Amino acid sequence: MDIHDLATRVQAGERRALARAITLVESGRADHRAQAGALLDALAPLGRQALRIGLSGTPGVGKSTFIEAFGMFLIEQGLKVAVLAVDPSSARSGGSILGDKTRMERLSRQKNAFIRPSPSQSQLGGVARRTREAVALCEAAGFDVVLIETVGVGQSETMVAEMSDLFLLLLAPAGGDELQGVKRGIMEIADLILVNKADGDLKPMAMRTCADYAGALRLLRKRAYDPQGFPKAMTVSAVTQDGLTDAWETIQTLIAWRREHGHWTRRRAHQARHWFEEDVRHGLLSVLDQKDTRARIDTLGDQVANGQISASRAAADILTHLRPVRKI
Amino acid sequence: MDIHDLATRVQAGERRALARAITLVESGRADHRAQAGALLDALAPLGRQALRIGLSGTPGVGKSTFIEAFGMFLIEQGLKVAVLAVDPSSARSGGSILGDKTRMERLSRQKNAFIRPSPSQSQLGGVARRTREAVALCEAAGFDVVLIETVGVGQSETMVAEMSDLFLLLLAPAGGDELQGVKRGIMEIADLILVNKADGDLKPMAMRTCADYAGALRLLRKRAYDPQGFPKAMTVSAVTQDGLTDAWETIQTLIAWRREHGHWTRRRAHQARHWFEEDVRHGLLSVLDQKDTRARIDTLGDQVANGQISASRAAADILTHLRPVRKI
Known part of the structure; x- marks a missing residue:
C-alpha cells in the first residue's frame, strides 16, 4: 500500500481513501499497525x-x-x-x-x-x-x-x-x-x-x-x-x-x-496525556496475547482451577517469566 | 514477625491474630507481601x-x-x-x-x-x-x-x-x-x-x-x-x-x-482462574508504579500534552524500555 498516496488522498478529503485509512487503523496486523503509524505521522503536521x-x-x-x-x-x-x-x-x-x-x-x-x-x-x-x-x-x-x-x-x-x-x-x-x-x-x-x-x-x-x-x-x-x-x-x-x-x-x-479561556487547549492536552498512559497500559498487557504466554497461562490456569497451586503463586510464576527489563 | 505462630493462632480462631493477619495482607510493603504469602501458604492445607x-x-x-x-x-x-x-x-x-x-x-x-x-x-x-x-x-x-x-x-x-x-x-x-x-x-x-x-x-x-x-x-x-x-x-x-x-x-x-450438581466446585475453580489472570494483569501494570518509570512517563506525558510527540509514539518509546523478557 502506498501510504504517501493514501495520505494525499485523505488530506484531499476523498471519502473512499478515508474509509480505507480507517480500515487500516482498525487492523490488528503488525504490518498494518506500522503503516497506520506512518499514515498518522504523515497527516499530523496538517494540524x-x-x-x-x-x-x-x-x-x-x-x-x-x-x-x-x-x-x-x-x-x-x-x-x-x-x-x-x-x-x-x-x-x-x-x-x-x-x-x-x-x-x-x-x-x-x-x-x-x-x-x-x-x-x-x-x-x-x-x-x-x-x-x-x-x-x-x-x-x-x-x-x-x-x-x-x-x-x-x-x-x-x-x-x-x-x-x-x-x-x-x-x-x-x-x-x-x-x-x-x-x-x-x-x-x-x-x-x-x-x-x-x-x-x-x-x-x-x-x-x-x-x-x-x-x-x-x-x-x-x-x-x-x-x-x-x-x-x-x-x-x-x-x-x-x-x-x-x-x-x-x-x-x-x-x-x-x-x-x-484556554480550556479547549488544556482539555486536549489532558486527553493526549491520558491516552498516552492508556496506550502504555494496553501495550504492557498485550504480551498476554502472545501464543506461548497464553499457553503457559492456560496450563497454569488449569492447575489453579484444580487447586494444585494458588492463584497468587501461579501469578508470581508467570510474572517472573514476564519480568520487564527496565532500561529507563 | 513469627509467621508460624501467627498461622497457628489464626487456625485456632483467635480474632486478634486474624485481625493482625488481615493487616498483613493489606500491606503493600514487599517484606509484608512475602510474609503474607508464607502465611497463606501455611494455612492453605487446612482446606x-x-x-x-x-x-x-x-x-x-x-x-x-x-x-x-x-x-x-x-x-x-x-x-x-x-x-x-x-x-x-x-x-x-x-x-x-x-x-x-x-x-x-x-x-x-x-x-x-x-x-x-x-x-x-x-x-x-x-x-x-x-x-x-x-x-x-x-x-x-x-x-x-x-x-x-x-x-x-x-x-x-x-x-x-x-x-x-x-x-x-x-x-x-x-x-x-x-x-x-x-x-x-x-x-x-x-x-x-x-x-x-x-x-x-x-x-x-x-x-x-x-x-x-x-x-x-x-x-x-x-x-x-x-x-x-x-x-x-x-x-x-x-x-x-x-x-x-x-x-x-x-x-x-x-x-x-x-x-x-457440581456448580459449587466449578464456580470456585472458575473464580480461582479468573483471579490468577487478574493478578497477572495487575502485576504487569505494577511496573508503572516504579519511581524511574513514573518519572519517564511524566516527562513524556508533558511532551505529549504540549503536542511535541504523539501519544502513540510516546507510548511506543516507554514500551520499548519496558519490553518484557519472555523466557516461557
Missing part, C-alpha cells in the same frame, strides 16, 4: 482540528434519527460532518449501532457526510485507540465536526468523553421517577443534555423532563471549564427539527468560551 | 471453606442494620460469621462503609463474629487481591459464613460476585417506576434479591416491590447453575427479623443444589 462531539443515549431515545437530523442541519450550515460509532459490545451482541447505514439514509447520501459503523471488537483498549485514530483521520480529511456516538455500555461513555471536546447526552421524555435511571457518572460528564421527541403528544412531557434534568444539573458541582449556566438541558425534536438551531448555537457559545 | 456471601445495596436500604440482624441470626444458629467490607472509593470519599463498628454494635460484641472495615485504598486491583486474601484468612480461622459487603461503586459488585459463592442484592421498597434504577448488570449477578424494610407502613410497598422484582427476574435468561425458581426475590425486615429464617433456608437450598 487540522474538528469539533469532536461525543454523543450517548440509551436505545429508544431516537439516536439515529437525531444524528441524521443534526447531521443534515450541520451540512446545511456548510459544514462537513463525520459520524463514528463506538460499541465495545458489538462483538458479543452481534448487532451493532450504525451497523446499517440505512438508518441514516439521507445523511449517508450527502457528499459532505461520512458515516462509519463500529468495528466488531470486544476489547475496550483496542476500541479506544482505533476510534482516536479514526477521529484523527477525519480531522485530517477536513471534517469540521466529528460525532462520536456510543451506547451506554460499561465504560464506553467515559472513553468517548475522554476523546471529545464536548459531550452530548440524548434522553427521552420520561416521568419524574425515572430520572434516576440515568447513571450519575453520565450526568457528570455531559455538557449538554438534549431531551429528544419534544414534538406532538410527547412535547409537554419532554419539557417537564428537561426542567427536571435542568434542576438536577444545577445540583452538580460547578466545573471550572464551564461558563455560567452550563451544563445545560434543552429540548429538541429530531422529527420536526425544533431546537436544533438553539442546540447548535449553545454548543458554539460553550466552545467559544472554552477556547477563549 | 477450610466458608460460605462466601457477596452483598450489595445502595445507601439507604438499611444494609448495616440488615447485616447486624442477619449476622445475629446466623450466630444464633451456632455459626461463626465474618463481615468484610469492600469500598474502592473510600480513599476518595473519606467516609467508609463499616468504618465505624458501632453501626453493628450488637454483632461486633459477639465472640463468634468478626467485623473488618474496608481498608483505605483506591485501586480496584489491589482491593480485590487483599479482599480475597482476607476471605481466605477468615476461612482458615474457621468462620462458617463470610459476608463480603460492597457499595455499588463502579465494578466493585462484579468484583465481589467473582469471589462469592452467592450474591445477595438488598433493596428498599420503591414505586414501580423506580425499578429501572437498579443496574441491569446487578440483576444478572444476583442470586437472591431481598427487599428490606418489609415492616410497618412500608410492608405493602415492600411486597409490591418484591413482586415487581420477581417478575423482572423471570424475564432474565435461565442460568445453568440455578435450580428451578432462582434467582429469587423475597421480603425481609432487619427490624422485626421477619423473613430472615426464610432467606437463610432459601440460601441453604440453593447452595445444597449447587454442591450436588
